[in-house]
Each structure stands twice: as structure tokens, then as C-alpha cells.
Amino acid sequence: MAEYLVELYVAQGDHVAAQHHVALAEQAGADLAREGRAVRFLRSIFVPEDDTCFLLFEADSAALVTEAVGRAGLRLEHVSAATTSVAGAQESPADTTKGTSMTSTTTSSTTSSSSTTSGTGPDLKELRDKQQKVWSSGDYNKIAALTVPVSEHLVDHVGVGPTDRVLDVATGTGHVALAAARRSAESVGIDYVPALLDIARRRAEAEDLVVELAEADAEHLPYDDASFDVVLSAIGVMFAADHDAAGRELVRVTRPGGRIGLASWTPEGFVGGMLRTVGAHVSPPPGAQPATRWGTEEVVAGLLGEGVTDVSSVTATVRQRFTDAAEFADLFLTWYGPTYAAAGRLDDEGRAALRADLVALAESHDRGEGGGLVCDWEYRIVTATRR
Template sequence: MTSTLALDGIKAKQQKTWASGDYGAVAALIHPMAELLVQSADLSYGARVLDVAAGTGNASLAAARCGCDVLATDYVPALLDRATDRAMAERLPLSIQEADAEALPFGDGEFDAVLSVVGVMFAPHQEVAAAELARVCRPGGTVALANWAPDGFIGGLFKTIGRHVPPPPGISPPPLWGSPDRLRELLGGSFELTITPRDFVFRFASAAGLADFFKEHYGPTLKAFEALGDNGKALYDDIVALADSSNVATDGTLKVPSRYVEVVGIRR
């Protein structure tokens, strides 16, 4: 059992991780996941929508395009600032508020829909985060999540990183949120769930190009390389090998499908 104090320390470290690099560059690649999720969620015009661990606002903007009243939350203010800039550029209404996914500062049943795209899955205390999603969603409302799966490329990337920089003890791996069995444990008591496996395809010129991109932009990878210092070459080579082994392109480029699950639930 990991203590509350230890979890708080992990969370503070996570905040620094997601504030590092340029998560916006990664979010720009995976934006189609949010658009697809929001369509699957079948949100109604004017619905009150909460985006949890919104990052730079992929799901928030997708919901705003549907005419929803959207509030984007995250515990990294710089990411929310980016979401605001994007909303202004697209002339979409969007509210933002700094908030922790494990302690949402909202009333019970306050929202018609609660969204998260590869966001809430990184909360260190999974049961608490899941309970918060359920608490703020009204009866009959919708939860809609997109979570990287353990057996996909990003799941493999985290396993690869963990072999070089072990995660804190007692913390469940984030990609468990992409396991149907684990999702039913976390959310099945509060929601009637529909879980759909999907693939997002990363496209780069080469496996080295993918490794370079994640090393520079993606906080967890960037911080792993920082921790390894001069010993980072082995991690780099393993990421290249993982990308090469996952490549389905036949034209000399790189196309890497990464399995994720799309989760849509109706609040009981």
C-alpha cells in the first residue's frame, strides 16, 4: 500500500514531467482520437461537459465544436494556457480551471458528460480518480475516455522505459486503464460501459525519427533520458527497436499502430 504522502510526492513529480518537453506537439498528433471519441459519446448541444486532465484541450475543443458548454481542467497550468490559445484561434468558447483529477472541485452530478483522452489514466491513485469521474457525472450522464492499452505501442513504450527507469513502487501502470477487465473494476459499478478497441497510427520517416520525437517532446520519455544521463543510449536503441518491430509500412517509412480503448459509459 502506497501512503498518501508518497502519492502526493509522485503527483508533484508527475506535474513536472507533463510540464516538461512539449506535450502540445504530441497532442497535435493524436487529436483525431478526441474527435472520434466525442462523436462516439454522442454529446448533445448545450450539454455541460467536463474534460479531466485535458492537457492542451483535444477533447475540450472537440466537444466545443458540438456546441457543448465545456470546462477543461488539468493540474498543469501551462497546458491549459495552450488550450485557451487553441480555442481563441478557432473562435470556440472554452472555460479552463486548474484541478486535480483525484480531487475535482465540483459538486456531485454537476456535469452531463465527463471526458478524458489519455489523461486521467495517469492519475497515481486509480480508484480515487475513477470515483471522481463517477461522482461529478449526473445520473444518466456520459463518461467517455480514450486510454492507451497495455498491449499497444504506447503500452510497450512505458514497459520499455520501466526497464531502464523503474516506476515508483506500489503504483499501478497507467495503461491498465486500457484493459477492459480493469475498466470494469474501476467504473463498472457506476456506469454501463461500452468498450471499443481502436488503433491510432503514428507516422514518421523512420524509427529513429519517432524515437527523437518522443525523446524531445513527450514528458515521460524526456525525463527518463534526463535520469539516465550518459546511459540513455540503451533506452534510445530499445525505443527504435520497439518502433521497428511495430512498423506496418511497406514503403520505407514508419507506420506504428498503437492500440487504445474507447470507453463510453452511461451513469447508473
């Protein structure tokens, strides 16, 4: 394998942001390696004076390195064969100004992603609190209808029936929990945004459905071990702050022989592109991992661990229709928590640039069928059986 050097822009020479970029890149490289791909993250060098972070990979090709960086949700300036050693923190990688002071931001591969001890890892409680505020912002109910077909597909695919006790993790406005209740299952839903739970309750009352709803986060499910026959999440648990802890909890509350089913946007799909676009304008908070990792079967298998068997997946698309790309961009900038919160951190010029990129993204996915913007949003359903 050859060595390749990736150059990333780090706004205002932010050391914390650089560390976050490195952690994402290292994780993405490890994920690809577990899939049997010939790529390995080696180290990084941060050049704050140039607002630049260099990542050194070993891989079979530059294309594989580009894929790793894209999976990490990062936007690279360029990737090239590494012809200059970067082993010393004071050395200058190729194409940079000689004599620039550099600070190593290499992360330890042995550090637990769930560590919350000061100085040893991201504060995931703080991250969870920030994310809760993000999802409480905007008005997700204006967006939620777009994912109804995904939730219905998940419940059908897993085969929820009248004898099942079902938990919907990160239920939001209740799509999966309500769908399970319509199939006469004993349905329970949790979410950490009270306003969304209120909407789910009103929906259940309107349909005269019995659904138990509780405020909780995916990393701390308030239920005993082996409490549910089926544990589901549609476009929900993928946004947990601590992916490892959430994966463990999903398994813990599922009874032996019970089923787990998770529907998540894929890294390669439209929403994966949207989240990368937002991340290119506003850096994610320190410690945040790309939500679309859950849209890869191998990653979910690793998160669920040895407690499950029969892991498999299918991909599908949900077709979305808008008047035009501008309507899509304005809808998400006004109501969707992640894009709404990101736009709020930008000045007028920055918001205009983010909007322009969202419009361009939507236009690039238009099926060209006429009568407005028509896009297919890809998601993956991963299923597993509790041992």
C-alpha cells in the same frame, strides 16, 4: 494450478524499487483473476545481493504468468516451474546461490492503494507532484497532435451534443474540450499543468470557441456532485497518480443517467510497449501503477465501481507516420515528458541504450508500407452510464 517462479532484475538492489515491482505484479495478477483468468500472486522474495526479486505465482500456465508480468509493465529475466519452496524468507529459490540473505517484500492485499499514511502505502501526493513535474517537462505540445484523432473519435463515440455540459479531465492542450465546444456543447476542461492550459486557451481563442479551463488534478475535481451530463478523458486520466480516487471522481461529478467516456492506450499496443521499454531502463516512482491499466475494460469497470452501469468498450488504432524509427525515438526523448524525464536520469550510455530500444520497438511495429515508418497505435474507449 501449478506454481511458477518469476525472476526480475532490480537495479542496485533497490528495496523500494523491489517493493514497487511486487505491488505492480500483485495488482496485475488480481486484475487478470477478476477477468476470470486462472492466476494468483502468492508472495515474493528479494535478494539484494544479486539485484534480484523473485515472484511466486499460482497459475494454469507459464504463459499466463508471463502475461501478468507484462501487464504490470515489468521485464522478467525468466519464468520457470517452482520446484523449490520459497515459504521461508531465508530459503533460496531455484537457481540462486545457497545461503543468500533474503528479505520478504510481500505486500498486503488489504492495503488501500489510495493510502497516504506513512508506512502503510505510497505517498500519492508526492507521486502526483512528481508526475506533474514530468508532464511539465519537455514540450507536450510537440507530441499532442498525434492524439487528435483519438479525441475526435471519443467525442463522436459518446455522442456529445449541443444540450450537454461536458467535462474533459486531464485536457492537456484541449483536444476533447475543443471538440465538444465545436459541437456546441458547454465545455469545461481541467489539467494540472498550467503551460498546457495556456495552449488550450490560445487554441480556443483562435477558433473563437467558448471553453472554461481550470487548473486541477483528476483526483480532486473542483465541481459539485452530478455537475456534468458527460465526463470524458482522452489519454489523460490514465496517467493519474491515484487510479481509485480518479475513478471515484469521474463518477461523482456525472449526473444520474449521464455518460462517461475514456480513451486510453492499451497494455498490448504500441504505447504500452513504449512505456514498458522506458520502465525497463528507469524504474517508475514508488506507488505508480501502469497507466495502461485504463486500457482494459474490466479494470476501468472496477475503478468506476457500483455507481455506473452499461460498461462497454471498443478498440481502435490511430495511424502514425515518421520519417524513420530514429525520428520517432528522438522526438519522444526530446519532447515527451515521461521519456524526456526518464532519459534525464540516465548517463550517456544509458540514454543510448534507451534510444536503441525505442528504435527497435518502432521498427518492430512498422507496417512496411514504404515511404517512412508507419505504425498503428492501439487504444480502447470505455463508456459507462451513471446510475
